[in-house]
Amino acid sequence: MAYSLNDPYRLYRYVLRANALLCGLGMGLLLLGLPHWAADLLGWPMPRQALWPVRLGGAGLAGMGLLFLDLAAQPVIRGRSSLVVIACNALLAGVVLTAYLTGDLVPTAPVGIGVLLVLFLSQLVCAVLPLTYLGENLKP
DSSP: OOOOTTOTTHHHHHHHHHHIIIIIIIIHHHHHSOOHHHHHHHTOOOOSSOOHHHHHHHHHHHHHHHHHHHHHTSSSOOHHHHHHHHHHHHHHHHHHHHHHHTTTTTTOOHHHHHHHHHHHHHHHHHHHTHHHHHHHHTOO
């Protein structure tokens, strides 16, 4: 491994891995292969004819998850990489929050709301936690 028990990035690495597995690979692969029974179970209104935009978003989330897993394995997490993590997670959390505030999630089943709540909290933590490491990494 690229780090030890006294690694200053240990908490950051744990959060990156959890976010990569939950939001990136978990949600990404769910949307990429989205069977209609999963959309019905979660109560998410999905188009039945053209699922390519949903699958495109799933592919992007899966790629983000792989990027975060690779970043967590790096010996030193650089400042620009942290900026990418902050931007990705802040944008995704903003999309979920906006959908909630505009009422787009009203027809969603309680299971779907729970999934989105876990994803939102994970993205929020992964958007805020790197801010503590950002000052150290951007020094010349």
